Amino acid sequence: MLHLLELDPETHSSWCSSFRVGVICSHIVVLGRSLTGAECGINAEVEKELEMGKKLLAAGQLADALSHFHAAIEGDSDNYFAYYRRATVYLAMGKSKAAIRDLSKVVELKQDFTSARLQRGNLLLKQGKFDEAEDDFKRVLQSNPSDKEQTEARTQLMKSDEMQRLHSQAQAAYLEGDYYTVIGFLDEILDVCVWDAELRELRAECYIKEGEPGKAVSDLKAAAKLKSDNTEAFHKISTIYYQLGEHELSLSEVRECLKLDQDHKECFSHYKQVKKLNKQILSAEELIQEGRYQDAIDKYETVMKTEPNIAVYTTRAKERICHCLSKNQQSTEAITLCTEVLRLEPENVNALKDRAEAYLLEEQYEEAIQDYETAKEHNENDQQIQEGLEKAQRLLKQSQKRDYYKILGVKRNARKQEIVKAYRKLAMQWHPDNFQDEEEKKKAEKRFIDIAAAKEVLTDPEMRRKFDEGEDPLDAESQQGGGNPFHRSWNSWQGFDPFSSGGPFKFKFHFN
Template identity: 75%
Template sequence: MVCPSSCAQRLLSFFPFLLVLLDLQHQEVECEINGDVDRHLEMGKKLLAAGQLADALSHFHSAIDGDPDNYLAYYRRATAYLAMGKSKAAIPDLSRVIELKPDFTSARLQRGQLLLKQGKLDEAKEDFEKVLNSNPSDQEKSKATIQLAKSDEIQRYRSQGIAAYNQRDYATAESLLDIVLETCVWDAEIRELRAECYINQGEPGKAITDLKAASKLKSDNTGAFYKVSRIYYELGDHDLSLSEIRECLKLDPDHKDCFAHYKQVKKLNKQIQSAEELIQQGRYEDAVGKYEAVVKTEPNVPYYTALVQERKCHCYAKNQQSSDAIRECTEFLQKEPGSVNALKDRAEAYIQEEKYEEAIRDYETAQQHSENDKEIKESLEKAQRLLKQSQKRDYYKILGVKRNAKKQEIIKAYRKLAQQWHPDNFQDEEEKKKAEKKFIDIASAKEVLTDPEKRSRFDAGEDPLDPESQQGGGAHFHRWNQWQGFNPFGSGGQFNFKFNFN
């Protein structure tokens, strides 16, 4: 439908009025937006002063959304970021403030200080020089002058440190880089360089802190994660090594060095965990085999060679392979003479070999390194009792069996000796008396060593048939007295019976 000319003329007459109305509406909207921005800024300022940083930051976000060209909103948000320790996030906001208001010296001075901490010395110097050339306050002028001088000084130390490193004077390089990092705390490059100084001086453990910091300061820093993982691996902390190398692969799943190292650490970690699980289960021979596989997986790192030796020492001692235990423990202790675990394991093996004086020496040495270890104290007291006991009557020696002999071995040895020393086998009175005493000792040994409770007490250094070793009397004393002058295997008389050894 076409509007008649009279209608068109009427619309044109209203057009100026419509423009005025639209302009007024726009001004109202703009005022409302500006009012919201001001409210957000004011509220954010109050929250910031109260220490409610997250809430303050939220208001500053809203202020910037409402007015993307409000330099004050960016400056206050940068202040909130700095208060939260998010300095890296503050720099873009400070740069936006300077872009919107180039003469805002406070923002430029703050940005210069942050750039200095990052080690961006040339950019920092430029900011400090511009502050000095922009009619600053006396306080800002003083700060800028000091920071500019510091930038020049740091630049000199930095250059000297890098030169010393290139000349392989790692100690000098380290001391110079220490000075640089007192100011440039966020300089990832210098931290990595100082880490290399530590590594080249044979102190890889000290490099970890710098490399970890560098991995956070520089995005996608796979090299730092790889180096940290390698250091942990060589120091023997395979769990942390595995954790760090996984971080590298998160950044780059196809990283050649990280992937190869990941496979190595994972395999070694699994072998060590399996070996320890076998030890917990008492499967000591299997654990030794698993630890021998560890050496094949990693033959070049001294820590793992020593670990395998120490754990084999432990397994042999627990499995009562005393000679093997003494050999392995002794070889390990030549490298680590203060190893409490190896001293305890060797002492245990010495007891199995009935070398009580040697066991006592090992327990005493272990006690020097671990004074409050209750287990060592108890084991030392046991070894001392066993030494004293060995100087009296030793049931194992009487039967000629080892301390780890099984019950069947004990019975077999007893039968053989009982046949040999039965008093009926002797005619001479002196020989018969000697045989009677020997026969009673053999029977006593059999009684003690085939009774689990009595054998346990004897192994702990107490003779369950000796009144002198008892703490207050009991049926055991009576049993011992009954053995004197009677037949322990028959129905009475002075051994005038025929003993059936079957």
């Protein structure tokens, strides 16, 4: 805010002219009388633009305010106050480089404008330009500033000295290969010098050398914004994402590099590799969505060949192949491959779920329950895990009773033809008429009834579905009062011929 000035009427014109005062003339009082814009020698149109810009700036309408300050400067290119106002808008918009340019113009036009010099010094310090910042702070102290400006300048000068000391220590530690210590120094410096792209790139490099590439990304992204045409930063970000298995993010970042320089050799080479791998992975996932699991397996095997040097892609490919094998009911292979993935990543929820599903197919219910419970510990809100766990618990309880699959000696994923074939074989083997000894005959009767019951349940889609969900449909009939025909004695249907098309029961025992 400019101080009100007491000027002699004869000298006010020369004063206005020499300093090109870009302020509203009502702020200049000559012997108690406010001067008009015309008396000040100020272009009335410029004065209007400044007043409008000021109001819009106060209202937070930055873009509109900026346009008025542009107009004021076009009307009077030596109006230092217009540059100062525009610098304020640029700062509010986060455009520090443009703000520094305008503040430098202010200082050029009016050497003793301490507010502008102090503001520029603060911005230069944030950029890590210590010498230039210190020069501004020292000049402020030499120009009879206000108490507030003097205090701020001294404080910032001391801060700049401290930052330079830390910077020297960081450089020494870097030369010694002590990257962890370098990171510590840079953390302190970058709290102050937040716009120093080189220091952010240096900290990113130290993170990478310390085996923490993920932490380097945020610094490199900041550096890419702070330094124009920073293709190297985009290339490094893309490379880090690729090594972390984030192929889609890697592709996005390397494209940003090529936007800046389409002939960038390293970015173009990397782009071809990432694009190829990304295309294969997307294709494999589409095949999984379509239920074409064997084709998806083949595609993921191609992924492993495309990128054999980065372990994360091999692990992810095996995880997805495990999923395909489980969905394709290749349970033994699925268990083997999922186990291989889980040795590397014990908390991999996807692998745990897929192995649990494969265990269910193998009737290893306790193992399935353990996998589902482990998966739930790491993702307790996953409904699929909860449903799988409940199913495994039901099947375990059911397996301790009568298991129709075990009775026929078939797997849970057996087709109807396999079930009928197993039934025929066992029915011929255990038909009671094949036995003469009474004890053996009674044993055969019980076994034959169980075989018939198993065939009836497993060849009926609805009854089989209920059984697969943990419910014995024949026990349910008994509980409803209908009775279970297979629990009757052999004497009640003696003479029944299992090779004929019917019998005394409501169920038909036949081999067709």
